[in-house]
Amino acid sequence: KVWDLSVKPTLEYVVPTIASVGFIKWRPQRKFHIASCALVVDCGVNVWDVRRPYIPYAAFTEHKDVATGVAWRGDPHVFLSTSRDHTLYHHVFQDATRPADKANPQGIALSCRMDVSHAYRVHVNPSRTAKLAGKLW
Structure with a gap:
């Protein structure tokens, strides 16, 4: 501490x-x-x-x-x-x-109600992201 x-x-x-x-x-x-x-x-x-x-x-x-x-x-x-x-x-x-x-870039959690949550690394393609952003605006 x-x-x-x-x-x-x-x-x-x-x-x-x-x-x-x-x-x-x-x-x-x-x-x-x-x-x-x-x-x-x-x-x-x-x-x-x-x-x-x-x-x-x-x-x-x-x-x-x-x-x-x-x-x-x-x-x-x-x-x-x-x-x-x-x-x-x-x-x-x-x-x-x-x-x-x-370190492992994944994680998982289990709630007391047995809900499962997970997180993992996503590799982002910058050109694809730019195209998607253009469609949103």
Whole structure:
């Protein structure tokens, strides 16, 4: 959870993670990106976009044991991480895995009245869309 403590404590964002978070650090020059390390289980460092909290924006999985800290190098594309495996890694964003790119673009929901709803990706042909728009107006 991310709280605004400037006046009265207000909950700003919630990012669900698979394990308790042990360390966080805001990404420099990126208002909505935050890096996190888990206390147990997860050995990677995830960078989250708090506007899309259910899947990491970027993941760095080089450590063999739980990551313990993150230090940005002043550049939003470069940071260092430490781990219980006694290693220090220098990370560059172009090397990150992007979990959202591998996510399944379909979804399904079932209501308590047994109604089924689904969503899926539709590839739009721009020329066909323009023709349809012309017919509507």
